[in-house]
Amino acid sequence: MNLLSVTQVFCRKLTRPPGLLLFHVLNNCWFLVQTDKMSRYLTELYQNNMKSSGEDLLTAIIPLMNLLSLTAIGLVLAHPKTQIIPRATFKLLSKLVFALFLPCLIFTELGESTTLENFAQWWFIPINVLISTAIGCFLGYLVVIICRPPPQFKRFTIIMTAFGNTGNLPLAIVGSVCHTADNPFGPHCHSRGVAYVSFSSWVSVILVYTLVYHMMEPPLEYYEIIEEGVEIEEEQAVNDASRPLLVEAEWPGIEDKETEHSKTPFIARTFQSISNVSESSFPDIEVLGEGGRNSPRSSPRSIRCLAEPKVMRRIRIVAEQTPIQHILQPPTIASLLAIIIGTVPQLKALFFGYDVPLSFVTDSLEILGGAMVPSVMLMLGGMLAEGPIDSTLGLRTTVGISIARLLVLPVLGIGIVALSDKMNLLVQVDAMYRFVLLLQYTMPSAILLGAIASLRGYAVGKASSLLFWQHVFALLSLSLYIVIYFKIISYV
Template sequence: MKIIELFIAAWIPVLKMLIVTGVGSFIALPSIGVLTEEARKNINAVVYFVLNPSLVTNNLSSTFTLKSVASTWFMPINILLTFIIGSAFGWIFNKISNVPSNLRGLIIGCCASGNLGVMLHIVIPATCKESGRPFGNPDSCTSQALAYASLSMGIGDMIFWSYVYNAVRLSMGFEEEKMKIIQQESSSPMSIEEGTTTTRENDSVWFDTKDSFSTNGEIIQETSGTNFSEPSTNSKVQSLMKMTKSLSERPAVIALRRLFTPSIFGAIIGLTFGVVSPFRRALVGENAPLRSLQGALSLLGDGAVPATTLIMGGNLVKGMSKTTSPLSNIKISAIVGVVIVRFLLLPLTGVCIIKGAIHFGILHPDPLYHFVLLVQYALPPAMNMGVIYQLFGVGESECSVIFFWAYALTLLLFPLWSAFFMWLAI
């Protein structure tokens, strides 16, 4: 197959994604005011808690069986390798380019984590439907592609919050002592207004809140219903409550809560229903007694990708506004470094790893599976990086600028790699 046909087959899905992203950016402009920051947070809550888990559960339960799970054992290892190798490249870049200390964590995180959620759910299934597709029947290809993308999302979330979050936190120097200082500072300037406790902006994350995190770069906060500032008649009970609150705010406990995201639970439930035959017969199929449940999951999951893409476009508006002024807060070399790692060094490394695994018979002969494994090395930075920097209250503008340029270059660089990966896979 001609390389130009493969490039068109890879380029059209990316163009579709960026058009929807552009719509999200347009309606998020201050002059339009449709997708405001508050609206993005509210939609994010729905996507995070409802749509993404439904998407993952439906795709995995309807496609994966015990045999297919056994044949995809290499995918978690491959995703972990993308994180480790990317962070190693980011660390090397920090050393050779003398990046400021406040940006080192940002560089490492952007180099380590790729967009394993939205990009794969849009690009891979859409590639199956293009005229130049090399993966056979479009229906079976699309179904399998969605299953691979859902599995990637679940695994990527787990590795991100267990590995990237802590790597970035340590590289930024956000140790437990500094977190305690932030908590103490944030709890002092409080005001009571209509029965609601508020704190300084950006500091409220640390005071009496229950944090939930979206896969698209927004922090969702729910104010805790317990008010620890009120005096208690029982000193022992008050001490126990304070100790419980203190333990719940320890970095290790917070990181553990983030590790088990709704998408992770969706992946566990989906794989359970797909692998266990009685559960599968009850949920999947035209005669399944619970087929209405699967239909509902399918309807909810279908809304995850467009909603997520619109929000991603809205989040990039911050980077667009920063590019209109001189890049005083971030060096151009930092942007170039992230682009080189994510769109040159990592894809080349991925080709070596996957071709080596094929050569030694580690991977089963499935061109679509090989293509997905290769694509995981050529994705732009994960939007979850914005969550970390909103959490820490530093580096948000620099993160937005890097995201803007990385996703702008995705329109050209990602299709080139995708076409090359398809040529290798077939």
């Protein structure tokens, strides 16, 4: 439209009645105002969305950056080139965490959050640990098929894929996430998060000291080879003072827990008859089953009127050699005490609340528990500073375990938690509850597996090396999945 046409239209409008002219002017002004409002609204909406996405990203990343900073400090302090703090100090720190800081944190947070009502509502937390372990076993079996590790490490591959860290590292992540003021979990973030993580850890402890303990025994067909010295360096590492920190991190003083049969394929010897292994290398099963190691061999078996069935006798012998007593470690005892006190109102009224008689006890324990997260991350930095140990497990198997554990399993975990929520199995309107369930699928392999490997004298160097690389890769995978969890937590 040229200038002449615009002038003609304007002149025609001027010749119209004043009322009609005023109407056209107001109509055009209203259209311009609404257009301006819509433009401002769309611009503001876009900016808010961009700001919200940026804030969500920062909310998810900053807690991990805090943990990375603590880990980096520990790595610098313990690095062999600096040696600002010696290894012995980190070993003492691991003992403090295991025997003092962690139990204090568990008792104060779990005891305060636990009631008889929510104790019944949390039943899916330990079940989720079992589900994640079962799925991990399946993924480990697939890793064995695809990556084909050395035959003597097939069980080891499945174990390292199946059992994740459900203790120290999740507690550190929860503590760091709740430390930020704009966390998405509300004012009671820390107490609920620690309570949920602590409530799940005892299941993993039971599995490790029973199922994993026996699965990590030296393979029967390779036992003589190990004795003859193929893995002499590993055996020396177990008994030497230079034992890797990764091995002792969650079970300090493990060398004091060794028994006569802890480094032998005892369960395989019990349930299988073998001809190619010297009988002198193994205990006499019949003697062990009839009265312990001090029973005389010459005791006549014919006088036993009610002979125990052979299968039941073998099961009993294996059960007697299971280190079930090690389950009652300080963190587990703290969990049991917290659950008992929390579910009994009369006892809870003595320890938790304002102006209660024993508030000074819980206050002192709470102060000690506050040192747990920084101590754990400093200790992790000290472990990583030692670097990986040479391993014959193979690069393909190491990568396969890490991908299955750190990338594939979390994706399956999202589906499991979402399905459980659809079936109304989860606590309603509790984002932290879902976050902890998802974390159980995201953790690297449990450091306690390195301690069990050391106790059984089986694949100690492989476990230490694999744990090192998994925790290095976990820095990236955790960053990725925590951002994803923060995005989807309201939809799961």
